[in-house]
Amino acid sequence: MNIKQLDAVNAYSQATKQMQPGGLGARDGADGVKADSAFGALVDQAVGDVQKATTTAEVTSAKALVDQADMVDVVTAVSNAEMVVDTVISVRDKVISAYNDILKMPI
Incomplete structure (x- = not known):
């Protein structure tokens, strides 16, 4: 694996964690807006x-x-x-x- 592949794997891993129930979504935050x-x-x-x-x-x-x-x-x-x-x-x-x-x- 080269560095770009590892970066992609890490990015997908972080995106997956954010999409899990209880995780923060793309627009979740202080404003409380849920991106559906x-x-x-x-x-x-x-x-x-x-x-x-x-x-x-x-x-x-x-x-x-x-x-x-x-x-x-x-x-x-x-x-x-x-x-x-x-x-x-x-x-x-x-x-x-x-x-x-x-x-x-x-x-």
Whole structure:
């Protein structure tokens, strides 16, 4: 892993912690405003999908180590996790690109 990957892992970890019940959301704070939006729900779902897929891949890999799972299952679970993460990264990149385009617009 290089530094950029570690930074990404840490950022996703912090985002996941903030999305847990009782954690602070993006707009939670002193003003007491809770950010409940369709985009927020989409982000919650995407992070949940990533967590579920990576957990499934880890469990399947662990089962394969003790001969309780076939290698085909491991490869399928890891490929699925990779696809889910790649999808979330693509959406993130598009959102950042759109945000940069908005910043470039004249007022």
